[in-house]
Amino acid sequence: MSIALAYTATSQVSELEQLIQGCIRNERSSQEKLYRLFYPKMMAMVRRYIDHDEQAEEVMNNGYLRAFQKLSQYNFQGSFEGWLRKIIFHAVSDYVKQNARYSEKVVLVEKDELVHKDHADKLYYDQLVKLVQALPDATRTVFNMYVMEGFTHKEIGNMLGISEGTSKWHLSEGRRQLKEKIEKLELHLKA
Template sequence: MFYPKMMALVRRYIDSDAQAEEVLNNGYLRAFQKIKQYNFQGSFEGWVRKIIFHAVADHVKQNSKYANQIVLVEKDELVHKDHADRLYYDQLVQLVQALPEATRTVFNMYVMEGMTHKEIGALIGISEGTSKWHLSEGRRILREKIERLELHVK
């Protein structure tokens, strides 16, 4: 029943079909192992989503190439609104999935999940500054890719 939504959550962070399936299966295994801890407060779907999200975060943390890297924050620039308005959802998802793994993870956690840099850093084991850099880098890469699509009306 929850498979499509949970797989969409996992796919925001993991682009490989096999790895996404493995992480989702691990998340469901955790949910089944902890089913007695569900206390019927809030939605069951939200409870499962939280467990799946933690499975994703654990996978990212274990496989992060950048866990000990120190980086500086760079200034963001805005993408022109006309470009973004002409993109379809599927195109945006493809562009985000093409980001480097660590950058994609931070970008999704910040933008899609609404997490703070402090929360992201604690969850995947990086500094707040590194989290901010990955968000900035993701925005920069996406801006460049969107501008290259030349979506101007002719």
Template sequence: MSVALAYNNVSVKTDELQELIEGCIRNERSAQAKIYHLFYPRMMSMVKRYFPEQVNAEEILNNGFLRAFQKMSTFSFKGSFEGWLRRIIFHAIADYASSNIKYKQSIVLAEKDEFVHKDHANQLYYNDLLKLIQELPEATRVVFNMFVLDDMPHKHIAKTLGISEGTSKWHVSEARRMLKEKVEQQNLHLKK
């Protein structure tokens, strides 16, 4: 029994996906184009969590797909192709972040877990929260997304971005503080 993938009115079965991957290994442009269109929406969604501006997101995503096409022969057909592709795209995000954002702060603070009041958080709409996260300063947003949304430990974030663990913790603490203020200012907990 083959499993089908469907994205943007394009669907492909597992054996067809394997043929497309093999076509990419042979550097066939049509196979690359189909893989790109199949996985573009989900990969772009992942990139935009970190870099919501379309121009930056497109650059990062295209660099990620280029890397994937160059490394396609390393995919062993064991496990999920989408998971393999996500890891490559994530590395493109991390590389962009470490080379384009000024993380090199020497601030070392203990992380403070200040939470939004329970009533506020319970009623907060997911999309509202994502919009607030996108308004965070770029460096803080990237570290916050890695820590909270991708569940990465501070040690891994620090190594990936070339910062100290203390700086990573500071960015998460700062993001939480800023998000708490924004939630309370906008009274998002009152939406029905």
């Protein structure tokens, strides 16, 4: 009877849970499988902040190293992907803090002018990503954290060690620069 119960309990353990347990036991094959399983989604997040391949790969690997070190703290409640995303994001945040030169800015808030809808509709996703990646590092980071990740200016300020006002300035500056770049593309877009 106990063998049947043990078999039932084992068969109900998901493949992901088995991989996680293997990683906790420091099994290299499980670590590699887990890395490869979530690599595309995690790298897409990292690339929103870091546009150079080598630095993005370094940050990604540092994030995974942290995750493997903290894996025994994961309690199998909630989304594992969300848990991993949070750890990788902290690696991104630490990289940005160490490598970006922030300075306090005077914030002059103006109402952002909207980009003409026809221009924005003609942009492909890849073009938009390239435009965002072309923003200066600090501005790109704040823009992504606010627009893509949904953090508040207070949260961004705390994570990056900047004031809320500086975060707002970077967001406004990012929007302004993107608007200019999109409007310049108008010359190349056909109606």
